[in-house]
Amino acid sequence: MVAIGTIIALAVSVIAAVILFKVLKSLMPLIYNGLIGIAAFWILNLLGITHVSIDIWTFLIAAIGGVFGVAAVIILSVLGVPL
Structure with a gap:
């Protein structure tokens, strides 16, 4: 017979794995x-x-801005604005 603690641990592990995947x-x-x-x-x-x-x-x-973020960083760098 499987212990209740093992079943609870398995359920918590599956829930944690689903949340982590999402x-x-x-x-x-x-x-x-x-x-x-x-x-x-x-x-x-x-x-x-x-x-x-x-x-x-x-x-x-x-990461947040994508191509526009890269362009903004390059423009700010050319203008001499420190990040």
């Missing part, structure tokens, strides 16, 4: 945008077109 599924587009933005900043720095510091703020702006 949270990660909704965050994946932000992670992709952020990584693509960081790659764009790295390529621009490598080619010497502009110097954009790659840090958590530029990652978050690129």
